[in-house]
Amino acid sequence: MINPPFDSVSNPTMDTSAGAPVLVVEDERDLAEEIRLELQASGHPVQLSETVDEGLRAARSGPAVLVIDRMLQGQDGLSIIEALRAEGNATPALVISALSSVDDRITGLKAGGDDYLVKPFDIRELSARVEALLRRRGDARLTRLQVGLLEMDLVERTVQCEGKPVDLLPREFTLLEYFMRRPGQVVTRAMLLEDVWNFKFMAQTNVVDVQIGNLRRKLDPAGARRFVVNIRAVGFKLNADQ
Amino acid sequence: MRISEVFKAQPFRLALAFAVAVSVATTAAFAFIYLQVSSAEFQRVGAMLVEEAAASQGDTEAELRRGFELPLTRDIRRLDFAALIDVEGRVAFGKAASIPSIPVDGKAHFFPDQLARTEDGAREPAVFVARRLTEGGTLVLGRNLREVYILQETLLRTLAIALLPTALLILLIGAIIARRASHRFERVHGAIVRIMNGELDSRLPVSNKDGDIDRVAHAVNLMLDEIARLLEQLKSAGDTIAHDLRTPLAVARAKIERALNNETGIEQLREAMEAALAQIEKASVTISAILRISAVENGARETRFRDFDLAAICEQVFDFYEPLAESKGVMMIADTAKPVPVRGDQDLMREALSNLIDNAIKFTPAGGSVRIGARMTEGRPFVLVSDTGVGVPPQERAKIFDRFYRGERSGQTPGHGLGLSIAETIANLHGFKLTVEDNNPGARFELRATSSAPAVRLAREPA
Numbered sequence: 129m130i131n132p133p134f135d136s137v138s139n140p141t142m143d144t145s146a147g148a149p150v151l152v153v154e155d156e157r158d159l160a161e162e163i164r165l166e167l168q169a170s171g172h173p174v175q176l177s178e179t180v181d182e183g184l185r186a187a188r189s190g191p192a193v194l195v196i197d198r199m200l201q202g203q204d205g206l207s208i209i210e211a212l213r214a215e216g217n218a219t220p221a222l223v224i225s226a227l228s229s230v231d232d233r234i235t236g237l238k239a240g241g242d243d244y245l246v247k248p249f250d251i252r253e254l255s256a257r258v259e260a261l262l263r264r265r266g267d268a269r270l271t272r273l274q275v276g277l278l279e280m281d282l283v284e285r286t287v288q289c290e291g292k293p294v295d296l297l298p299r300e301f302t303l304l305e306y307f308m309r310r311p312g313q314v315v316t317r318a319m320l321l322e323d324v325w326n327f328k329f330m331a332q333t334n335v336v337d338v339q340i341g342n343l344r345r346k347l348d349p350a351g352a353r354r355f356v357v358n359i360r361a362v363g364f365k366l367n368a369d370q
Numbered sequence: 371m372r373i374s375e376v377f378k379a380q381p382f383r384l385a386l387a388f389a390v391a392v393s394v395a396t397t398a399a400f401a402f403i404y405l406q407v408s409s410a411e412f413q414r415v416g417a418m419l420v421e422e423a424a425a426s427q428g429d430t431e432a433e434l435r436r437g438f439e440l441p442l443t444r445d446i447r448r449l450d451f452a453a454l455i456d457v458e459g460r461v462a463f464g465k466a467a468s469i470p471s472i473p474v475d476g477k478a479h480f481f482p483d484q485l486a487r488t489e490d491g492a493r494e495p496a497v498f499v500a501r502r503l504t505e506g507g508t509l510v511l512g513r514n515l516r517e518v519y520i521l522q523e524t525l526l527r528t529l530a531i532a533l534l535p536t537a538l539l540i541l542l543i544g545a546i547i548a549r550r551a552s553h554r555f556e557r558v559h560g561a562i563v564r565i566m567n568g569e570l571d572s573r574l575p576v577s578n579k580d581g582d583i584d585r586v587a588h589a590v591n592l593m594l595d596e597i598a599r600l601l602e603q604l605k606s607a608g609d610t611i612a613h614d615l616r617t618p619l620a621v622a623r624a625k626i627e628r629a630l631n632n633e634t635g636i637e638q639l640r641e642a643m644e645a646a647l648a649q650i651e652k653a654s655v656t657i658s659a660i661l662r663i664s665a666v667e668n669g670a671r672e673t674r675f676r677d678f679d680l681a682a683i684c685e686q687v688f689d690f691y692e693p694l695a696e697s698k699g700v701m702m703i704a705d706t707a708k709p710v711p712v713r714g715d716q717d718l719m720r721e722a723l724s725n726l727i728d729n730a731i732k733f734t735p736a737g738g739s740v741r742i743g744a745r746m747t748e749g750r751p752f753v754l755v756s757d758t759g760v761g762v763p764p765q766e767r768a769k770i771f772d773r774f775y776r777g778e779r780s781g782q783t784p785g786h787g788l789g790l791s792i793a794e795t796i797a798n799l800h801g802f803k804l805t806v807e808d809n810n811p812g813a814r815f816e817l818r819a820t821s822s823a824p825a826v827r828l829a830r831e832p833a
Contacts, residue, residue, distance in 0.1 A: 246661075248654060248657065250654075325686075325690050327690070327717075327720060327724065329717075329721045329724075330655070330658065335691060335693070335728075338693045338696075338697045339690075339694075342693050361651075
């Protein structure tokens with residue numbers, strides 16, 4: 129399944145991650161090929177490795193982000209991350225695995241993985257998470273955020289749009305903060321569930337869409353602007369241009 | 371079972387070993403009796419002779435001659451031999467050739483072949499006593515031990531004859547027991563072979579006697595019942611999975627095929643692809659839910675359990691779902707009394723509650739309400755999720771937690787029939803019981819801690 133590049137959305141202005149090389153360590157050739165095509169379509173050169181040894185060598189040559197399968201021909205891909213971390217190498221890593229028990233996720237993150245994705249996954253979910261890892265440079269100590277016409281005061285917990293205050297419920301504020309820390313970045317429903325609501329599973333109904341809809345209406349009651357746009361079948365993005 | 375197999379059977383080998391052991395013990399007992407009896411007889415004969423010699427010590431030669439000239443065989447003392455050697459060393463009377471060389475000490479001395487039998491001259495075992503007389507001569511008395519030996523032989527023969535039938539009897543009883551036991555084992559074995567060959571309805575034979583084998587057979591039968599039930603459940607789950615996956619895949623396939631066959635424009639092709647993709651997504655969601663159940667079952671270990679406030683989790687989930695309910699025109703009411711301390715996995719509990727609330731909102735029409743309650747009742751955590759929706763008819767209440775079960779009233783409401791299964795699995799992991807009641811109207815799900823729920827560590831404040 130090859131998906132067209134994200135439709136109808138212009139490239140974000142603050143994109144510093146374009147062209148960053150990605151190392152994919154995956155021994156299932158078909159899946160590796162799909163990942164390569166998807167990431168290349170987003171503009172990243174991709175290097176593929178199939179074994180732990182090969183992957184570790186390639187990882188030392190300086191890719192911007194790692195995508196590592198846990199099960200590699202009888203070896204645990206986590207050993208690559210552990211070896212890198214022991215060497216002081218902090219390259220962000222996304223762990224993918226068919227192991228889906230609750231503990232495996234914890235094990236993966238404890239070993240130094242930065243994100244964890246369970247098979248079967250949507251290839252665009254993986255792409256969105258790789259982008260998220262590439263851009264994880266936001267400063268947590270900021271007290272004010274500004275994206276286009278939106279301004280957020282993290283101390284006073286107030287939001288202004290074009291200088292006019294917007295009245296948000298606490299849950300809406302948290303949701304907007306998450307977007308404002310990732311301007312122009314694709315955010316999937318699963319990422320929102322995990323990071324904003326602490327839900328480590330997929331909710332059945334379209335709760336996320338309803339929450340986003342509420343936020344949209346409050347930011348732009350007239351419906352003239354598109355602050356938060358839908359990325360079809362993937363998730364959402366805060367439009368930095370507006 | 372063939373006869374040769376009887377001998378190989380474990381019970382028969384046990385009977386054989388038992389027979390050998392009994393035979394050895396009996397032989398030992400018989401040997402002891404034999405030795406005791408024969409030695410006592412030797413002692414008795416010897417002692418009699420010694421006594422006789424002692425009694426004759428003071429007698430004169432004439433007295434002795436008179437006494438011993440009486441026919442010896444008729445003598446109650448049954449002396450077979452008597453001789454007197456005078457002071458000068460001459461044999462005063464008695465057969466000189468038969469006198470053995472023994473010390474003159476008045477004690478009994480046994481000789482294996484000293485005394486000749488009168489009739490044929492064969493030598494036989496005998497006992498002799500020699501004693502110095504008061505007068506100065508030496509008296510030698512002897513007795514044939516033939517009778518003692520005959521007694522010994524008789525005893526030996528009797529014991530040997532008695533031993534054989536005893537051993538045979540034990541072997542026979544052993545063989546009978548072995549045969550009966552083998553017969554039962556054979557029947558059990560036959561039943562197991564039938565079950566292995568696929569006759570899962572077969573059961574092990576159980577007699578009405580409450581023996582060891584019966585107890586084992588009964589337990590195995592109960593186990594088989596459980597396996598059959600699980601297999602049946604697995605089979606129907608498998609059928610449902612196949613159906614649930616095949617339907618969206620068939621739809622997706624039909625859409626793609628139709629689009630390919632009709633030469634349509636790029637826009638129509640695109641639409642068809644998107645519709646097909648949505649169907650594949652549906653199948654994918656079902657697979658994820660199936661995997662989720664096994665993940666929950668395999669992954670939740672008590673090592674990850676922490677203390678937390680279940681009421682706070684309820685409020686979070688409430689907060690998360692409220693906009694959805696609002697958009698459907700369903701009112702949500704929270705009724706929590708903090709804290710409700712629970713020990714467990716917060717993430718999983720949040721998932722269970724979400725599934726219940728998601729479900730409640732889904733089946734409640736606009737204008738209805740969903741209530742979430744959390745409190746302690748009788749010292750135990752209690753959570754309630756009730757709605758005013760379609761409800762669950764009594765005959766479906768036991769089934770709605772089964773995997774893939776979708777109630778008659780679900781109709782076109784989307785869902786994969788696994789949400790409540792996941793919720794129940796999580797509840798069980800935490801020692802909670804999930805039940806459904808009538809809410810008049812609507813359904814009322816209750817989540818109650820049972821006695822097997824892990825105890826909250828009182829030292830720490832709930833998170």
